[in-house]
Amino acid sequence: EVQLVQSGAEVKKPGESLKISCKGSGYSFTTYWIGWVRQMPAKGLEWMGVIYPGDSDIRYSPSFQGQVTISADKSINTAYLQWSSLKASDTAMYYCVRHRRGRYMSDAFDIWGQGTMVTVSS
Amino acid sequence: EIVLTQSPGTLSLSPGERATLSCRASQSVSSSYLAWYQQKPGQAPRLLIFGASSRATGIPDRFSGSGSGTDFTLTISRLEPEDFAVYYCQQYGSLPLTFGGGTKVEIK
Numbered sequence: 064e065v066q067l068v069q070s071g072a073e074v075k076k077p078g079e080s081l082k083i084s085c086k087g088s089g090y091s092f093t094t095y096w097i098g099w100v101r102q103m104p105a106k107g108l109e110w111m112g113v114i115y116p117g118d119s120d121i122r123y124s125p126s127f128q129g130q131v132t133i134s135a136d137k138s139i140n141t142a143y144l145q146w147s148s149l150k151a152s153d154t155a156m157y158y159c160v161r162h163r164r165g166r167y168m169s170d171a172f173d174i175w176g177q178g179t180m181v182t183v184s185s
Numbered sequence: 186e187i188v189l190t191q192s193p194g195t196l197s198l199s200p201g202e203r204a205t206l207s208c209r210a211s212q213s214v215s216s217s218y219l220a221w222y223q224q225k226p227g228q229a230p231r232l233l234i235f236g237a238s239s240r241a242t243g244i245p246d247r248f249s250g251s252g253s254g255t256d257f258t259l260t261i262s263r264l265e266p267e268d269f270a271v272y273y274c275q276q277y278g279s280l281p282l283t284f285g286g287g288t289k290v291e292i293k
Contacts, residue, residue, distance in 0.1 A: 107286050107287050124282075163232075169277050
């Protein structure tokens with residue numbers, strides 16, 4: 064079964080750092096783009112950025128460039144999203160997603176992780 | 186950046202009725218790279234339609250997509266109880282990838 068399994072919910076304080084993960088299984092992890100999508104409480108979906116684990120080619124949304132870092136470790140089929148200094152406004156559900164046709168970045172998201180809820184509160 | 190505007194914001198219908206959801210883009214979506222997703226409360230979104238009109242694996246044929254350029258439509262021919270949810274369109278033809286604000290289909 065093709066799936067993306069994300070790390071568990073996090074509760075952090077403003078200014079703390081955080082790295083959440085997304086592990087792919089059931090397919091060739093290095094040959095599909097993996098992206099991240101934010102959903103703030105009771106709000107819509109926002110694309111944050113994407114990585115191609117095969118060569119670590121990364122693209123960011125201008126809205127998130129400089130705010131987060133996307134990375135991947137292909138030896139363990141895992142992608143990451145990290146923050147160096149969290150803000151209360153980072154409170155949201157974060158989903159990792161797989162692009163449908165492998166090397167094509169211009170594609171729909173056919174597999175979604177279950178989501179990681181990040182709560183930032185003092 | 187391509188801005189996607191979905192309408193209506195909320196659609197109140199009864200089971201068995203037809204639902205028509207609209208997604209309008211601020212500029213042409215290249216190669217009809219337009220997708221639709223369904224999200225139910227407490228769940229991750231699910232891909233319904235890609236390429237404006239192709240159903241994803243396992244999606245019932247009561248869901249259909251149409252359109253090109255700047256105007257796209259998702260139609261649910263006869264609403265089943267499990268179809269009441271929020272629906273998002275997304276363009277993936279140009280960076281940054283963008284989503285519409287969503288249409289909630291609720292039980293009347």
